[in-house]
Amino acid sequence: MKTLKIAIQKSGRLNEKSVEILKNCGLSFENYKSSLISTVTNFPLEILFLRDDDIPEYVQDGIADLGIVGENVIIESGSEVTYLQKLGFGKCTLKIAIPNESHITEIAQLEGKAIATSYPVILEKYLRENHVNADIRMISGSVEIGPGLGLSDAICDIVSTGGTLKSNGLKPFAEVMKSEAVLIGKEGSELLPEVQELLQRIRSVLRAKE
Numbered sequence: 001m002k003t004l005k006i007a008i009q010k011s012g013r014l015n016e017k018s019v020e021i022l023k024n025c026g027l028s029f030e031n032y033k034s035s036l037i038s039t040v041t042n043f044p045l046e047i048l049f050l051r052d053d054d055i056p057e058y059v060q061d062g063i064a065d066l067g068i069v070g071e072n073v074i075i076e077s078g079s080e081v082t083y084l085q086k087l088g089f090g091k092c093t094l095k096i097a098i099p100n101e102s103h104i105t106e107i108a109q110l111e112g113k114a115i116a117t118s119y120p121v122i123l124e125k126y127l128r129e130n131h132v133n134a135d136i137r138m139i140s141g142s143v144e145i146g147p148g149l150g151l152s153d154a155i156c157d158i159v160s161t162g163g164t165l166k167s168n169g170l171k172p173f174a175e176v177m178k179s180e181a182v183l184i185g186k187e188g189s190e191l192l193p194e195v196q197e198l199l200q201r202i203r204s205v206l207r208a209k210e
């Protein structure tokens, strides 16, 4: 049997649920915070613990056969991978937000405006589809402070409860994409019998939760 590799987030919002779903599939493995790789003792599988941003590319390049990562990260990375299964956790929405006092009411009014984001690829695609030319300012974190610092007129970021927006004087304006964690595979990996077995187990865990 081939030993598969699955890449999951090492720490962060998706780590715990990713570990949980694999354990619920009956897989036995050690989950030490310090190790980057863990061997499953009762299935031909190794688990790689990575930063989420690296997962799509690792899967595309076949370094990992499978991965668990947010759809937002997959699309932003531009990697070509196969979506095997939505996993129902890590749900969030990528939104454009504007200062509370902004007079912008339509997407067309973003024309020529500066928008700060950590998701330039997704935002660029959205603006193109809406025929808007805006100045995308890439920031890797704390995007919400952009407008307050005079760095941008709007932001595009992940919003779950809206609390961070509110405390920075921002209001949601437009929905760019919805995202959740998905199981991805290298193209063609779904044909491997070990992948099919794992996929079946994951699907029955998800069904049991319904």
Ligand code: ATP
Residues within 6 Å of the ligand: 009, 010, 011, 012, 013, 014, 050, 051, 052, 053, 069, 070, 071, 072, 073, 090, 091, 092, 158, 159, 160, 161, 179, 180, 181
């Ligand atoms: P890493 O150190 O692995 O790069 P990160 O800081 O980029 O981690 P996290 O904040 O742990 O990422 O978020 C991982 C994923 O969780 C996001 O890409 C997104 O798909 C999902 N997610 C769900 N809710 C939220 C939220 N409220 N804010 C940010 N991400 C969220």
Ligand code: ZN
Residues within 6 Å of the ligand: 051, 052, 053
């Ligand atoms: Zn990340």
